[in-house]
Amino acid sequence: MPASLSLNSVDIALDGTPIVHAASFELAAGEIGCLLGPSGCGKTTLLRAIAGFERPAAGEIHIDGQLVASAASCIAAERRHIGMVFQDLALFPHLSVAGNIAFGMRGASRRDIDLRVAELLHLVGLEPLKNSYPHQLSGGQQQRIALIRAMAPRPRILLLDEPFSSQDVELREQLAHEVRKLLRRDGITALLVTHDQHEAFAMADRIGVIESGRLLQWDSAFKLYHEPATRFVADFIGQGVLLCGAVIDGQHLQTELGLIEGDLPEALQPGQMVDLLVRPDDVLHDDASAWSGTVVDKTFRGADHLYTLRLPGSTRVLCLAPSHHDHAIGEQIGIRLELDHLVVFPREQQAAVHAGTGDLIERAGR
Amino acid sequence: MSAPASAVAELLRRGAELPRLRRPSAWGLAGLACAAIIATPIATVLFALLLPGSDTWRHLVETVLADYVINSLLLMLGVSLGAGSIGVTCAWLTSMYRFPGRQLFSWALLLPLAMPAYIIAYTYTGMFEVAGPVQGWIRDTFAVAYGEYWFPNVRSLGGAVMMFSLVLYPYVYLLARAAFLEQSVCALEASRTLGCSPWRSFYAVALPLARPAIVTGLSLALMETLADYGTVAYFGVSTFTTGIFRTWFGLYDATAAAQLSAMLLCFVFALLALERWSRRQQRYHHSSNRYQALPQLRLRPLAAGIASLACALPLFFGFALPAGQLGLWAIETWGEMVDAEFVELALHSFALAGGAALLALIPALLLGYGVRVDGSATMRFLARFSGMGYAIPGTVIAVGVMIPFGKLDNSIDAWARETFDFSTGLLFSGTVFALLFAYVVRFLTVSLNTVEAGLGRIRPSMDEAARSMGYGGVEVVRRVHLPIIRGSLLTALIIVFVDVLKELPATLVLRPFNFNTLAVRAWELAADERLADSSSAALAIVLVGIVPVILLSLTIARSRPGHARKPQPQ
Secondary structure (H helix, E strand, O other): OOOOEEEEEEEEEEOOEEEEEEEEEEEOOOOEEEEEOOOOOOHHHHHHHHHOOOOOOEEEEEEOOEEEEEOOOEOOHHHOOEEEEOOOOOOOOOOOHHHHHHOOOOOOOHHHHHHHHHHHHHHOOOHHHOOOOHHHOOHHHHHHHHHHHHHOOOOOEEEEEOOOOOOOHHHHHHHHHHHHHHHHHHOOOEEEEEOOHHHHHHHOOEEEEEEOOEEEEEEOHHHHHHOOOOHHHHHHOOOEEEEEEEEEEOOEEEEOOEEEEOOOOOOOOOOOEEEEEEOHHHEEEOOOOOEEEEEEEEEEOOOEEEEEEEOOOOOEEEEEEEOOOOOOOOOEEEEEEOOOOOOEEEOOOHHHOOOOOOEEEOOOOO | OHHHHHHHHHHHHHHHHOOOOOOHHHHHHHHHHHHHHHHHHHHHHHHHHHOOOOHHHHHHHHHOHHHHHHHHHHHHHHHHHHHHHHHHHHHHHHHHEEOOOHHHHHHHOOHHHHOOHHHHHHHHHHHHOOOOHHHHHHHHHHOOOOOOOOOOOOOOHHHHHHHHHHHHHHHHHHHHHHHHHHOOHHHHHHHHHOOOOHHHHHHHHHHHHHHHHHHHHHHHHHHHHHHOOHHHHHHOOOOHHHHHHHHHHHOOOHHHHHHHHHHHHHHHHHHHHHHHHHHHHHHHOOOOOOOOOOOOEEOOHHHHHHHHHHHHHHHHHHHHHHHHHHHHHHHHHHHHHOOHHHHHHHHHHHHHHHHHHHHHHHHHHHHHHHHHHOOOHHHHHHHHHHOOHHHOOHHHHHHHHHHHHHHHHHHHHHHHHHHHOOOOOOOOOOOHHHHHHHHHHHHHHHHHHHHHHHHHOOOHHHHHHHHHOOOOHHHHHHHHHHHHHHHHHHHHHHHHHHHHHHOOHHHHHHOOOOOOOHHHHHHHHHHOOOHHHHHHHHHHHHHHHHHHHHHHHHHHHHHOOOOOOOOOOO
């Protein structure tokens, strides 16, 4: 069975400026994919190319095995049988809720349309709003209508462009879970674009991290977090720091927090300097440990404390400690590393790195 | 309407099928053609500046030019003070305070917009001249004879200032009120917490924040003042427009008329620059997006009475009194004036106005869609340029249209005579063609602004949403665009229709021989001192003129933040 969506080294340029380089990935039928990246990275452009609003300069896009776009040919958006949910929702102000939902079901019988509209409205629990107009709805209601409008004609694939960005933070996660349930229930293949990893984690089976037009990694959320393929992915997904270390052999790494044991990539040579990814949950609070750090900052998060610790060599690490371990700023606390597997990135320019200084990565928090 | 719509749809479809290959040439050419319409009279008139001055011109410069300049400046100064103070006062009162009649005043104060200045001018003349009812009452009551008491002369420069102020203050009122209402109440409350009294808050915070809007309103009012011919001609005040008429019809010197027009245009361009500048300033004066309805302070009885009176006076003198007088006259003369000829006159006017409204919609749609689809800087410039016709006085447009069309007609005629021994006559300059052309030049602004406002409501993502659901370009226009902009198109038609109906100077110059409209007929009768006889035509114009005022106030009521309709997020 062919993939529902497949991109084969797609290049896109807008007005002569290259935006996306050699993007390749596949989405199986019924899967929910996500393009994740900072704003301006090209993720929306890629989505628009799949929809048919931009044209690739090179590469191929297939939907359900049909070639829909390449440098040579391009099927118009209206003939691709896709559904799209827009960032600003784009509900038609002159049509009622029912009119909006029925808009894409051209050629269907009146009866089928009525049934489908009723079914979808029931799904999102908005039956009473059938005859309302978009401006009478709340943001969350508009969101749900925009989604079921795109689902109504049973598109081959549903594209969602930052669909929750106009909503309140609290509503976003709720909507994301709700939408995932809906898509799952109907077995719809969907591709979402977002800059919010929590949204991506909540919705997607497969996530592609994009930076400056390059798709760096196409993987599950778990893999992205635990086995990031590049420094950028490590930095962008979750919290953590890179701890400087020296390779001893294929199993051992010497760091500021002692000798670490684990499988290292075979390509590394003994003596080579590497950066080790350390997540906050990898740093355990242990008073019995030989290693310690000074608390320089702390955030109480209810169930736990997130401490920023300064190691003797002035490297900073993040440490997630249970809620009752309350320590004041300036206090020294014992820590040890507990890593299931090692994620290391070779240092490209050793000279440029100050000895003992790790990169503090705190991008992930909201 | 369907012809331009389908043409637009066709262009859009072609543009839509090739998302990467834009076609700036098609839209650019259409835009260029539209801009050329506007450029024709302006270029003609400005070109006249390069021609050597004739004897007539030297004569004008030596004798009357100084009068034109001084009178125009005095008029502008007077109207700035009059319309400015009425407009700002009413705007401040209706937006900040609660007093009896506020709800009514807030929209009714726009009614004088329906009253053309030339109509109010001769209505007041009829009421206040020596033989009129007011002076007659004074003579009877106080037993004095003419000459034994002082009474201001309506037909004077001061009278003209009064007339213009009474019918043009709504421009200032409208924009100042919008500015006051848009000011976040927080700015005012902040100034109160910083120790300013309400009055000081007005002078130190509200007025400076609204200044760009007030200047914009004033520049619009002054453009109308400069464009006026009927009032100043009737009052015998020498200005550029009366000078142009005299040179054109009295001295038959087209070049000198064009040269005078060019000088008038310089005044207009200065105002236009002022308006554009102040509109730019306005953008920077929006400090907050958080709207909160103004508190609307309740006034003490005495103060409330004064506020009501302050709002009632401009409404009374600017609309109720002259409209009432016209009504009385119309009842008096109804029998003899409203006959088959009057009906024919009305039909003429309506057909002309309707035709011009439809015609003006074509370039408006081309430019509006051009900016939307093409969106290049050139296209935007062409649209902006084409939208400046409202600033150009009808007299100037008339001169600028008549000269090239006359030349064109003469060449065609000469060629036809030579080749076929047959005279074509005046194909363009002597027919309604020239008149319609001039109307499109002057009122394209109105169509264009309305169409652009309508198109602005169709977000680009709506096109894409429709296309992702399987609709091609033509269908997107038919099923999404048309329903959304239908209201705007209708508004554009109505406003241009009414504006054409009221238009006087261009119609006077360009109308074909023996072709009359309501406005021209009213003007001619009034000029013959048959004031009462002219009232039926005048009243018809005023009544039709109320329609866009109602539309305007409805639009405002609907668009105000926090009112009635919930704004759409994003």
